[in-house]
Amino acid sequence: MLEDKKAFGRLVLAARRQRGWTQEQVAEKWGHTREYVSQVERGVRKLAKWEEVESLARVLEIPSERLDAIGKSLPERKTEARTPSEADDVLFQALLEPSAATVKLSWLIWYSENNKIIVSNLDTWIAKLTDATTKYRGTFLRPAQQVLAYALEMKGKILFDRLQYAAAMGQFSDMLVLGEELGDPDIITLAMIYQGDILRKRGLYETAVRRLETAKSHAEAGSICVSGMRWNILARAHAAYGKESLFLEATDKAQEAVEQTEQDLNALCNQFNPVTVLQERALGYSMLWQPDKALEIYKQTDKLRPFRPLRDLGSYTIVKAQAHAYGGNLEDGITYAIRGLELAKQYHSKRHISRVQIMYDRLNITPFRNHTRMPDLKEALYKAQKNVPALEVRGMNLNVNMLHTPPSNPDIKRELKNQLLNMTPRGFELFAGDFLVYVGLEKVSVTRYIGDGGIDAEGDLIASTFRIPVGVQVKRYRKNVQRTDIDKFIGALSGRFSNGLFVTTANYGATASKKASSPNSRILTLNGNQIISIMMENKLGLKLSQGNSEKLRIDPDYFEAFEARKQLLNLKLQESQQAYSTDSNGNNSGDINDTNTINLNPEYDLISINALGYALRVDPNTLRRWIENDKLHVDGSQIVKERSNYYVRRDRIERIREELNLQARPVSSEEWRQEFLDYAKSRILSKSYKPVLVKALFKLVDREGKAKMDDIVKEFRAFYVQRAISGLDVEFGVPLLQDPTKASDKELRRLIIQMVICVKSG
Helix, strand or coil: CCCCCCHHHHHHHHHHHHHCCCHHHHHHHHCCCHHHHHHHHHCCCCCCCHHHHHHHHHHHCCCHHHHHHCHHHCCCCCCCCCCHHHHHHHHHHHHHCCHHHHHHHHHHHHHHHCCHHHHHHHHHHHHHHHHHHHHCCCCCHHHHHHHHHHHHHHHHHHHHHCCCHHHHHHHHHHHHHHHHHHCCHHHHHHHHHHHHHHHHHCCCHHHHHHHHHHCHHHHHHCCHHHHHHHHHHHHHHHHHCCCHHHHHHHHHHHHHHHHCCCCCHHHHHCCCCHHHHHHHHHHHHHHCCCHHHHHHHHHHHHHHCCCCCHHHHHHHHHHHHHHHHHCCCHHHHHHHHHHHHHHHHHCCCHHHHHHHHHHHHHHHCCHHHHCCCHHHHHHHHHHHHHHCCCCCCCCCCCCHHHHCCCCCCHHHHHHHHHHHHHCCHHHHHHHHHHHHHHCCEEEEEEEEECCCCEEEEEEEEEECCEEEEEEEEEECCCCCECHHHHHHHHHHHCCCCCEEEEEECCCECHHHHHHHHCCCCCEEEECHHHHHHHHHHCCCCEEECCCCCCCEEECHHHHHHHHHHHHHHHHHHHHCHHHCCECCCCCCCCCCCCCCCEECCHHHCEEEHHHHHHHHCCCHHHHHHHHHCCCCCCCEEEEECCEEEEEEEHHHHHHHHHHCCCCCCCCCHHHHHHHHHHHHHCEEECCCHHHHHHHHHHHHCCCCCCCCHHHHHHHHHHHHHHHHHCCCCCCCCCHHHHCCCCCCHHHHHHHHHHCCCEEECC
C-alpha cells in the first residue's frame, strides 16, 4: 500500500471534531496559528520535528498507537533521556509499546489453538496491569492503559465465546472506560461493538442497534478497519431481526471499508478482511431466508480461502450448514452441521455450538422437523453440549403439555383423521383457524374462508428469536397435493410474502414436494400426519377415558363446537352483509352456506377459549372463570349441549395479554429455560419426592423440552431403589414409595401424572 501523506492531517481533523473544538481552540492550546492548524489538517504542511507531532498529539489526546499506524508519513521519532529517571521511563515505554501487539498475537494463538495457558496467564496479566495503572502516574501510564484495554478485550471475547454474557459485558465496560480515559476512538468503538453484539445475541435488538449507532461518531474518528467492523456487526443485527434494507446498507458500507483497509496486524486480529465481510453478507442472507444468495457467496469464499485454521473452519462449516438447511437441502445442511459440531467440540466453543442449536430451533418449528436427519442433528447437539466443559443448560422449552408423551395409538390417530375429513367444509375451516395457533404462528389473521374446506391466512412464523412473515393456505384433501396446487399458492404469494406455509390433511406428491422444497420457492409444508401429531400433543379433540388416567378417546363435543359455530358466523355475517363478499354465485345471500367463499373482516375472525388459552399460556378453565366474573370480555358466545362456548377476536390476543398483565410466550430455548427456573423458584415443593422428579426432568429433558414418560419412571424408581439398597430412608407418607421395588411402572406413572409437582407459596 502506498504511503498516505495526508493520513496525519485526517487523524488531527477527526480528533478535533471528536472533541468538538474549533481550529482556533486547537491553535491556542498548541501554541500555533489557526492557519497553521488548517494546513496540517489539509495535509499541505508536514511537521518537520517529532516534538511538534508529540505536542499536538498531547493536545488532542491522540494515542501513540494511532501515530505508529501512520508512522511513515511522520518525522523520525528520537527518544532521548536527560536523567536516569527519564531513562527508566523511556525504557518502560519502549517495552510497553509492543505489548499491545503481544496481546493481540496471544489472541490469535488462543483463537487457533484454544491454548489454556494463555487464558490463565491473561488473568494474572490483567490483575497486575490493573494494579500498576491504579498506583502509577508516570510517563508510561498511557501505554500501560492501552495494553490493559486490549487484554480486557481478549478476555471479553473469550468469555463471549463461552456464552458468559454478563462477565463478557463487564470486561468490555472496563475497556470502554479505559478508551474514554485515553481518548482512543478505536478502543471506545471496539468496546461498544462487542457490547452491541452481546445485546444482539441476548435478543435485545433495539438496544443493540442504539449501542452500535452511538459508536458511529467514535468510529469515524478511528481507523477504517474498526469502522468497518461496526458496519459488519450492525449488518448482523439487522439480518437477525429481518431488517433486509438496513442489512444491505450496512453490509455495503462494510465492503467499502474493507477495500480501504490495509491487512496489517490490527485487521488480522479483528478478523476484518474481504473474506469475513463476504461471509457476514452470506450469513445475513441465510438469516433472511435467502439461502440461495448465501450459497453463491460461499462458492467465492471457498476459492478465496481454501485452507482454514481449526476454529475458523468450524465456524465456516456451521454457517454453510445454515444456508443449505434453510434452502431446504437438509441432507447436506445437517451433514455440515454435525461436522461443525465435531470441530467445535475440539476447540470447546459454546458459542459455535449455540449457532447449531439456533438452526435446530428454527427448523424444529417448521415442517422440516419431520425430516429423517433431524434426530441425527438432535443427538449430535446433545453429545456436543455434554462434552463441552461446564456447558450451561440451554434450550429446555419446558412446556407442561410436553412432559406427557402422547400415546402412539394408531386407532386414535385414524379416528382423529376421520373426524377432520367428515366435518362440513365450513366446520373444518373454523377448526383450521383455531389450529394455526398451535403451529407456531403469531399475529395470525384469517383473511378468507374458501368454502371447500380451506382457508387463506397470514402470520408470523416464530423461529427462536426470529419472526418470519408467511402467507398460509390450509386445504382439506383426501388425495395428495399436486405440483399445480403449489404453483397456484406461489402465484398467490407473489408480491406479498417471500415465504409460505401450505397445510393439508393429505400428503404431497413427489413433484409437489420437490417444488415446495426448492430454494427459490421457500414453501414450508405440513401434512395430515403432522396435523394429527400436533393434535395429539395438545389433546385437541381428545379426552381421557373415565376411570383411566392414561387412555385417550375422541371428544365429540370438540368437533361439534365448530359445527355449531357456523350458526354464530352466519348470524354475524347477516348482521353485517355489507362488510363481506361471497363469490360462489357472484352475489350475497341471506343464508351463508358452506360453499360460499367469504372474505373475512378481522372483527369476525374469532378463536375459541382453548386456542386463546394456548396463545396466552393460561388454562382454559381459568379463562372461563375470568369470563364469568367479568374479568375478561368475549366477542361471541353460544350454548351447545347446555355448555357455554366463548370466542374472542383473534386480533385481541396481545391486547388481552397486556390487560391481564400476562407474560409473553418465550420464543427461544434460553427464555424457556429461564421461565421454568423462575417458576420453580416462586413455588414451594409440596413433597420431598417432587424434587426427585424435577431432578429427573433436568437430566432427561431434550432440546425441545420433552422427556419420555417411560424414562422418567425409570429414573424416578432408580433413585429410591438406590436409597433402599444403601439403607437410607426412602419416603415418608407415600406408601407406594416405601418399597420402590414392589411398585409397578403403571403405578409410578399414575403418581407422576396425577400429583402436581409444585404448589403456590403462601
